[in-house]
Amino acid sequence: DAKTTQPNSMESNEEEPVHLPCNHSTISGTDYIHWYRQLPSQGPEYVIHGLTSNVNNRMASLAIAEDRKSSTLILHRATLRDAAVYYCILRDVPRSGNTPLVFGKGTRLSVIA
C-alpha cells in the first residue's frame, strides 16, 4: 500500500469546522482512501472512505483532489468528542480485498472548548 503523510497534530475550537489533510503523492489508480480515528483508550473506528469523488456520511466528509495526490477529512462542527488520532490509509481494495490495515502515526486532533 502507498504511503501517506499527515501533520502530527492539529487544534480546533469547538463547533468550528476542521480540515485534516493527507498527502499521498504515490497513490495508484486502484487505491481507496480510508480514514479511521482512535478515541482515547479505544480501538480505531472507521470514519469514511472514497476513491475519486467526494464522499459524505453522518460522521464526516471526504474531499479528494482531482489528481488524487491529496485528500482532506472534514469535520463540519468539531465537538469535544471528536478529539482523537485520525489515520489516513490507502488500500488497493480491488486487488487486495479486505487485507490488514497499514497505519501511520496519524494526526492528533485536540478540540478546545
Next chain:
Amino acid sequence: DTGVSQDPRHKITKRGQNVTFRCDPISEHNRLYWYRQTLGQGPEFLTYFQNEAQLEKSRLLSDRFSAERPKGSFSTLEIQRTEQGDSAMYLCASSPLRTVTQYFGPGTRLTVL
C-alpha cells in the same frame, strides 16, 4: 452490545510468564485481525484469519507468539516467555468478507514488568 469484545482489558505480568488474550468478533464476521500498538504509534498488523484459516503473519510475530481461531469464531493470541518489549495494546478487529470496513475491539493492554 454486539461489537468486538476482548478479554482481559488489562494484563500485568512478570517477564518470562505466558499470557493469553481472547477476542470475540462480531457474529458472522469471516475475517479476524490482530494488531499491536505501542505508545505514540499507530497499530501494527500481527496476523489475520479467514474463518479458521490463518492467512498471513507479520514479521513482527516472533516464534513466541501464536494465534488460533479453532472454530472460526473467537480467537486467542498467546505470548510465551513475555519480554518487556511485548508491553503494548493488543487490538482485535473483525470484518465481513466482502466489505472494506474493519471493526475494532477496545484492546487488551499488556504490561510486562
